[in-house]
Amino acid sequence: MLQAMRNKLHGWPSIIVLGIAVLAMSLFGMERYFTSGNDTFVAKVGKQEISQRAFQDRMNQLRQQASAQQGEHFDASIFEKPETKQRVLDAMIDEQLLLQANTEWGMRVSDQAVRDYIGAIPAFQVNGQFDPISYRAWLVSQRKTPEMLESDIRESLSAQLLPDAINDSTITSDAAVDQFLSLLTQRRDLQYFLLPKPALADNQVSDAQIEAWYKAHLADYMNPEQVSLKYLEVNAADLKLDVAPSEDELKKRYADEKQRFVQPEQRLVSHILINVPTNATPEQQKAALAKAEKIAAEANPGNFAKLAEQDSQDLGSRRQGGDLGWLEKGVTNAAFDSAMFALDKGQISKPVLSSDGYHIIWLRDVRSGESKPFAEVRDQLVKEATAAERDRKYNELAGKMADNTYQNPASLEPASTALGLPIKSTPLFSREDGQGLTANPKVVAAAFSDDVLVQGNNSGLIDLGNDHSVVIHVDKHVPAAARPLAEVRADVQRRILDERIAAVAKKQADEALARLRKGDSMPVVAKSLGATVVSVKDAVRGQSVEVPAPLLAQAFLVPHPAAADKPQFTTVDMHDGNYALLAVDKVEGGDLSKVPKEQREALRRQMAQAYGSEATRELIEMLKAGTKIKINKNLM
Incomplete structure (x- = not known):
C-alpha cells in the first residue's frame, strides 16, 4: 500500500499534499505537546484544587452509601447524570470555601474535638465505652493509620465549624416564636356544605363521541411495553468451594497476620x-x-x-x-x-x-500487651479464609462471565457452555410490574436500554450486591400497544359522563358562590340545593379531623373575614367529582398559654437551625463572589 502511494505521489503536487499533511500533523502534535499539561482538577477554588481523584472518591462514597440504604432498589444510573455530578461538585466547592474561610479567620478543630468524635463512634465502642481493640481492628480493615482517620475527621469537622458557629449565634426572639406558634395553632370558625352530585339531563353518548374521546386519550389505554429475559447468574452464596483451608495454611495466615491478634x-x-x-x-x-x-x-x-x-x-x-x-x-x-x-x-x-x-x-x-493463641482464633481464621476463597472464586467467575458475554454480545450460549452456568429465564414484565429479579431497578434499566433492547446485545455485568451479579439478554419483546376500543368502551363511556357531571357540578358551585357573595345566607343556599350546612368552631390547621381534608386545607388559605358579619366564601374541589361551599366566619390566633415549654423550645431550635442554614448559605454566596472559581466539566 505504501509503495502504491509512493508510485502515485510524485512531482510538485505530491510535495504540496505532503506539506499540508506534515503541517497538520505538526500542529496537532504541538497542540498535544502544549496541552499535555492541561488542568487535571475538576474545580479550582481560589488557589485550592479539587482533584479528579477527590471528586471520584466523593462520588464513590455517596454511591456506596445510597446502595447500602436502598438495597435492591438502588439505581446506579442516577450517579451518572450530569445534574447529580454537578450537585456533588457544588457541595465540594462550598466545603472548600468554608475551609479557606476557617484558615483566613483562624478557626481550627482541636485535637480534643477529634478525639471526642472518634470516641463517640458506635463502631469503636463496647458497652458504651471507647474500645481500643475495636478501633485498631477497624483501622486494619480499612487500611488506615490513626493519623489518616484523624485527618479525615478533622477535615469533616472543619467544614462544619462556621455553620455550627452561625447556628450557635443565631438568636430566635420570643416574638418570632410566638408569631409562628400563633399561626400554627390558629383557630377558625367554619361553615360548609357539600353539593349533591347533579343528575344529567343528557346521559346519551354516541359512538362518534366514544371514538373521538378514545382517540384523544389513547395514552390512558396503552398496554405497557414488555420484555422477557434470558440471563446468567453468579451468586457467591451458591458457590461450592473445592477444598477447606488446611491446617498449615491457617497457621501461615496466623503467622502473617499475628499483629491483628496482639493486644497492645x-x-x-x-x-x-x-x-x-x-x-x-x-x-x-x-x-x-x-x-x-x-x-x-x-x-x-x-x-x-x-x-x-x-x-x-x-x-x-x-x-x-x-x-x-x-x-x-x-x-x-x-x-x-x-x-x-x-x-x-x-x-x-x-x-x-x-x-x-x-x-x-x-x-x-x-x-x-498479649497475643491470642492460634487455637483461640482458629475458627475466625477458617471463616476468613473461606470467605476470602469464596470472594476470589466469585470475582474470578463473574469476571469470566463479563468477559465472555462481552466478546459474544449476541448470545449467552458461549458463556454458558464455557463456564458451566445454566441459562435462566423470566416471564414477560414491564417497567413497573416486575417481580423478584425483574423488579430490581438496575435490571429493569438494563433490560429496556437501547444497547440491550434495540441493539440486541448482552448487558454488562449487573451487580446486585452481596457478591451477586447477572448478565441479561432480551428473549421476547412486546411493544406498547393500545387496547382495542371494544375492550375499553364501557370505561370510555363512564369517563365521558363523569366529565359532563363534573362540568355541571362546577357550574352549580360557581352559581351558589355568586349567590353567597351577593348576600344570600348559607342555610338558604344550601336548602335550595338539597344540602345541609355543617358548622365547626375552632378548627385548627391539620388537626380538625371532623372536617374533610380538602376543606380544611382550603380553609387556612382563605383571607381573614373583612368584618364579623362578612365571612369569606369559596368553592372547594373535593377531588372526587363533588364540590363544597366554604365560609370562614372568624379567625383567632392560637392560645399560646397551652403550648408546652418543651414544644416551644423545640420550635425555637428548629427555627434557629433554619435561620442559621440560610445565613450559612448567604455566607457561602458572599465567599463565592469574592473567590475565583474554575470548573472543568469535561473531567466530571
Whole structure:
C-alpha cells in the first residue's frame, strides 16, 4: 500500500499534499505537546484544587452509601447524570470555601474535638465505652493509620465549624416564636356544605363521541411495553468451594497476620484539661500554666475525679471525673502519648502542653500487651479464609462471565457452555410490574436500554450486591400497544359522563358562590340545593379531623373575614367529582398559654437551625463572589 502511494505521489503536487499533511500533523502534535499539561482538577477554588481523584472518591462514597440504604432498589444510573455530578461538585466547592474561610479567620478543630468524635463512634465502642481493640481492628480493615482517620475527621469537622458557629449565634426572639406558634395553632370558625352530585339531563353518548374521546386519550389505554429475559447468574452464596483451608495454611495466615491478634499495651487514664486559647497572648499562656500547676500540686488519686469535675475544661470527660478509659499508643497526640507512657501506675503528671492546652494526667492502671493463641482464633481464621476463597472464586467467575458475554454480545450460549452456568429465564414484565429479579431497578434499566433492547446485545455485568451479579439478554419483546376500543368502551363511556357531571357540578358551585357573595345566607343556599350546612368552631390547621381534608386545607388559605358579619366564601374541589361551599366566619390566633415549654423550645431550635442554614448559605454566596472559581466539566 505504501509503495502504491509512493508510485502515485510524485512531482510538485505530491510535495504540496505532503506539506499540508506534515503541517497538520505538526500542529496537532504541538497542540498535544502544549496541552499535555492541561488542568487535571475538576474545580479550582481560589488557589485550592479539587482533584479528579477527590471528586471520584466523593462520588464513590455517596454511591456506596445510597446502595447500602436502598438495597435492591438502588439505581446506579442516577450517579451518572450530569445534574447529580454537578450537585456533588457544588457541595465540594462550598466545603472548600468554608475551609479557606476557617484558615483566613483562624478557626481550627482541636485535637480534643477529634478525639471526642472518634470516641463517640458506635463502631469503636463496647458497652458504651471507647474500645481500643475495636478501633485498631477497624483501622486494619480499612487500611488506615490513626493519623489518616484523624485527618479525615478533622477535615469533616472543619467544614462544619462556621455553620455550627452561625447556628450557635443565631438568636430566635420570643416574638418570632410566638408569631409562628400563633399561626400554627390558629383557630377558625367554619361553615360548609357539600353539593349533591347533579343528575344529567343528557346521559346519551354516541359512538362518534366514544371514538373521538378514545382517540384523544389513547395514552390512558396503552398496554405497557414488555420484555422477557434470558440471563446468567453468579451468586457467591451458591458457590461450592473445592477444598477447606488446611491446617498449615491457617497457621501461615496466623503467622502473617499475628499483629491483628496482639493486644497492645493499654493504659487507664484520667486527665484534667486547662485550655489555652488559639493565638493566646503570653499573659494568657502564663495564667493557664499557673492554674494547671496549682491543680497538679493539689491532685492526688483520692481527689482527682472531684478536681476534674470542678476545673477541667474538657467537656467530654469532665462529667466522668476526667476518665478517658483505656488508651493505647497512637490514639492521642504525641505530647500526651509521651507523657502518658512515661508515668508509672498511680502517678500524676506535671502539666503537659499540647495543642489543646495543659493536661494533668493520672495513670490509674496498666494492661500489658498479649497475643491470642492460634487455637483461640482458629475458627475466625477458617471463616476468613473461606470467605476470602469464596470472594476470589466469585470475582474470578463473574469476571469470566463479563468477559465472555462481552466478546459474544449476541448470545449467552458461549458463556454458558464455557463456564458451566445454566441459562435462566423470566416471564414477560414491564417497567413497573416486575417481580423478584425483574423488579430490581438496575435490571429493569438494563433490560429496556437501547444497547440491550434495540441493539440486541448482552448487558454488562449487573451487580446486585452481596457478591451477586447477572448478565441479561432480551428473549421476547412486546411493544406498547393500545387496547382495542371494544375492550375499553364501557370505561370510555363512564369517563365521558363523569366529565359532563363534573362540568355541571362546577357550574352549580360557581352559581351558589355568586349567590353567597351577593348576600344570600348559607342555610338558604344550601336548602335550595338539597344540602345541609355543617358548622365547626375552632378548627385548627391539620388537626380538625371532623372536617374533610380538602376543606380544611382550603380553609387556612382563605383571607381573614373583612368584618364579623362578612365571612369569606369559596368553592372547594373535593377531588372526587363533588364540590363544597366554604365560609370562614372568624379567625383567632392560637392560645399560646397551652403550648408546652418543651414544644416551644423545640420550635425555637428548629427555627434557629433554619435561620442559621440560610445565613450559612448567604455566607457561602458572599465567599463565592469574592473567590475565583474554575470548573472543568469535561473531567466530571
